[in-house]
Amino acid sequence: MGDNISKSLKRIGALVRKESTQVIRDRRTLVLTLVTPIMMLFLFAYAVTLTVDHLPMAVADMSMDTRSQAFIDALTVSGFFDVAMHVQNETEVIQAIDEGKVRVGVVIPPDFAAQVERGEAQALIIIDGSDSFTVQSGYSAAIAIAQSQSIELLMEKAARLGAAGLGTLPVESPPIETATRVLYNPNMDGMVFAVPAIAAMLLQFVAINLTAMSVVREYEWGTIEQLLITPIRPIELMIAKIVPNIVVTVVDTALIVLTGIYWFGVPFRGDPWLFIWLSLLFVVSGLGLGLLISTITRSQNEAQQIAFVLLLLAVLLTGFIYPMEPMPAGVRFVGNLIPLTYFNRIVRGVFTKGIGLTFLWQDVVVLAIYGLVVIVGAAMMFRKRLD
Amino acid sequence: MDREVTIETRGLVKQFKTRSGQVTAVNGIRFKVMRGETFGLIGPDGAGKPTTIRVILGLLRRTAGESTILGYDSMRDTYAIRERVGYIAQQFALPPDLTVMENMRFFADVHGVSAEDQARRIPELLEFAGLSEFTTRLARRLSGGMKKKLALACSLVHEPQVLVLDEPTLGVDPVSRREFWNLLGHLRAEKKVTIFVCTPYMDEAERCNWIGLMYAGELIATAPPAEIKRMVPGRLLEFTPSDFVPAWRMVEEMPGVLEVQTHGAMLHVFVDDLERRRAEIENALLRKGITYQGMREITPRMEEAFISLIRRRRQKESSN
Numbered sequence: 001m002g003d004n005i006s007k008s009l010k011r012i013g014a015l016v017r018k019e020s021t022q023v024i025r026d027r028r029t030l031v032l033t034l035v036t037p038i039m040m041l042f043l044f045a046y047a048v049t050l051t052v053d054h055l056p057m058a059v060a061d062m063s064m065d066t067r068s069q070a071f072i073d074a075l076t077v078s079g080f081f082d083v084a085m086h087v088q089n090e091t092e093v094i095q096a097i098d099e100g101k102v103r104v105g106v107v108i109p110p111d112f113a114a115q116v117e118r119g120e121a122q123a124l125i126i127i128d129g130s131d132s133f134t135v136q137s138g139y140s141a142a143i144a145i146a147q148s149q150s151i152e153l154l155m156e157k158a159a160r161l162g163a164a165g166l167g168t169l170p171v172e173s174p175p176i177e178t179a180t181r182v183l184y185n186p187n188m189d190g191m192v193f194a195v196p197a198i199a200a201m202l203l204q205f206v207a208i209n210l211t212a213m214s215v216v217r218e219y220e221w222g223t224i225e226q227l228l229i230t231p232i233r234p235i236e237l238m239i240a241k242i243v244p245n246i247v248v249t250v251v252d253t254a255l256i257v258l259t260g261i262y263w264f265g266v267p268f269r270g271d272p273w274l275f276i277w278l279s280l281l282f283v284v285s286g287l288g289l290g291l292l293i294s295t296i297t298r299s300q301n302e303a304q305q306i307a308f309v310l311l312l313l314a315v316l317l318t319g320f321i322y323p324m325e326p327m328p329a330g331v332r333f334v335g336n337l338i339p340l341t342y343f344n345r346i347v348r349g350v351f352t353k354g355i356g357l358t359f360l361w362q363d364v365v366v367l368a369i370y371g372l373v374v375i376v377g378a379a380m381m382f383r384k385r386l387d
Numbered sequence: 388m389d390r391e392v393t394i395e396t397r398g399l400v401k402q403f404k405t406r407s408g409q410v411t412a413v414n415g416i417r418f419k420v421m422r423g424e425t426f427g428l429i430g431p432d433g434a435g436k437p438t439t440i441r442v443i444l445g446l447l448r449r450t451a452g453e454s455t456i457l458g459y460d461s462m463r464d465t466y467a468i469r470e471r472v473g474y475i476a477q478q479f480a481l482p483p484d485l486t487v488m489e490n491m492r493f494f495a496d497v498h499g500v501s502a503e504d505q506a507r508r509i510p511e512l513l514e515f516a517g518l519s520e521f522t523t524r525l526a527r528r529l530s531g532g533m534k535k536k537l538a539l540a541c542s543l544v545h546e547p548q549v550l551v552l553d554e555p556t557l558g559v560d561p562v563s564r565r566e567f568w569n570l571l572g573h574l575r576a577e578k579k580v581t582i583f584v585c586t587p588y589m590d591e592a593e594r595c596n597w598i599g600l601m602y603a604g605e606l607i608a609t610a611p612p613a614e615i616k617r618m619v620p621g622r623l624l625e626f627t628p629s630d631f632v633p634a635w636r637m638v639e640e641m642p643g644v645l646e647v648q649t650h651g652a653m654l655h656v657f658v659d660d661l662e663r664r665r666a667e668i669e670n671a672l673l674r675k676g677i678t679y680q681g682m683r684e685i686t687p688r689m690e691e692a693f694i695s696l697i698r699r700r701r702q703k704e705s706s707n
Contacts, residue, residue, distance in 0.1 A: 387403070
């Protein structure tokens with residue numbers, strides 16, 4: 001038994017050396033693997049932030065007093081809205097949106113200052129709904145700014161009335177969603193959320209792609225025949241296909257995370273070691289999933305297509321763009337088959353919120369089991385014969 | 388011990404499923420390879436030679452029958468076989484992006500060859516294969532003949548008792564082919580390795596001491612080369628007619644002519660009585676106004692024997 005294990009370890013060692021040499025010799029792939037994610041990080045991060053802020057806005061200020069001016073200032077100072085044009089009324093605002101001149105409009109009714117005094121001020125915000133990103137970010141930004149404005153105004157008024165009057169004032173509690181955002185991301189800076197999630201998504205992409213070609217390539221090259229005729233066991237080959245790629249993906253992770261922290265200024269709030277271990281777990285499960293694809297496909301082309309579909313599903317179904325909670329059970333189930341789903345929560349938890357294993361252990365356990373299942377599954381699906 | 392059976396098959400069948408139905412690539416073959424022998428599986432393309440080899444090695448699932456190497460079952464004792472057998476695939480199947488030395492080390496390590504044994508054996512094998520000067524060259528950059536030699540060196544690094552080669556000289560130049568077979572000769576003489584080789588080249592068959600003739604998935608003869616050559620009927624006449632096709636048609640119809648084969652511009656005519664038929668053929672050709680050159684008796688080679696055996700097989704099948 002012990003003899004068998006030492007023989008097996010020796011074979012794994014030989015295989016790991018072979019695979020590592022091959023990974024290093026394939027310079028083009030290696031450079032692409034290390035450079036592409038960084039490029040994608042920049043593209044994605046800036047794309048995401050550009051849609052969130054500096055939305056061109058049309059203003060129809062029918063009041064033209066200090067209160068209305070203060071509200072418009074608050075909107076522009078936030079950086080989310082830029083005044084692109086001044087118009088007369090609501091109709092003209094809608095027309096400007098329809099013509100594509102602006103994405104957002106604000107209509108302030110006459111006598112705004114007096115209404116603010118009475119605590120019943122209403123301003124109309126119109127958002128171009130054709131782009132869901134604009135709707136989401138613009139809507140929540142406008143609400144938050146309006147709320148902070150009205151609360152400020154109310155405070156002012158309350159101070160004049162004295163403490164007795166405070167309880168009678170209608171103070172609306174802000175929606176939960178806004179509250180969470182403000183809790184971890186007080187400036188509503190899109191990057192803080194976007195960068196860790198983008199990083200996780202890119203790592204998923206890299207991990208799956210690295211191994212998805214690795215086994216099926218041996219079949220295409222014909223080299224599998226000479227491997228099969230040695231005493232190498234399938235699981236040994238699977239391990240050897242993963243090990244060198246762990247190093248590659250860890251370097252990738254470091255590059256992406258450090259770029260996120262030092263270039264984009266994303267605060268890292270959690271335990272770095274915990275993050276490293278959990279990233280490793282995530283990377284291994286991704287590599288394992290790639291391996292499984294590689295053992296069930298018949299050509300590199302096929303493997304690439306499946307990897308691509310998985311990436312698309314990962315973007316759509318793992319909470320990267322759209323929250324998973326409202327999804328129908330079937331769709332959520334598909335999302336749950338992708339390791340990114342679990343790591344998205346982990347990365348947000350550890351990176352942005354700074355929480356530890358106490359809150360995340362379920363995702364961690366699932367990810368560990370997942371990795372084990374896909375790797376063993378890949379070894380089982382590995383075709384031990386040529387037919 | 389000398390007559391120990393190394394490879395054995397009984398009623399071995401391999402069928403492939405294709406879209407148009409089942410194709411029988413190997414149809415119930417039976418043979419034995421004795422220890423220390425060089426057994427050549429010879430036959431035209433599509434006869435099922437590589438399929439037979441792959442089934443015996445457990446690389447393909449067998450449909451029916453039995454096959455063993457060193458007493459180990461091809462399907463059940465896969466790893467026992469893999470530890471004791473060296474194999475060279477038909478196309479180059481070593482990692483192309485590793486160097487000659489890295490390839491040697493890899494296959495040695497994977498087979499659990501100790502460091503001391505490697506230090507002795509690898510230089511020896513590289514010397515033997517004439518690759519000592521190319522240790523740092525990538526396998527991909529080797530010439531066709533050198534690739535085969537590297538594959539041979541790698542397949543011998545764990546000192547296998549049996550060496551299996553699938554058309555090892557396909558696409559290799561004649562000089563390298565000769566060199567390669569000389570290497571195999573050394574192996575047989577010095578290391579007593581049992582060699583099982585399949586090849587479409589008849590001249591290579593002469594290098595084997597036992598031959599299996601394979602045709603359309605069946606083994607139509609197994610015997611030493613000399614015996615195979617004696618299986619042809621009658622004696623063999625060779626000549627070059629001036630008018631090829633009419634001469635061929637005419638000779639074929641003549642009494643006492645058992646078989647006519649074409650060989651380039653020459654006709655090979657098997658006859659029952661050499662002196663009598665030779666005179667008859669010469670007369671018939673003259674009457675038709677066909678001249679001829681180089682009329683002589685030759686000893687049948689493997690090629691003639693092989694064609695003759697296949698032809699008789701076909702005739703038997705069509706008459707059934």
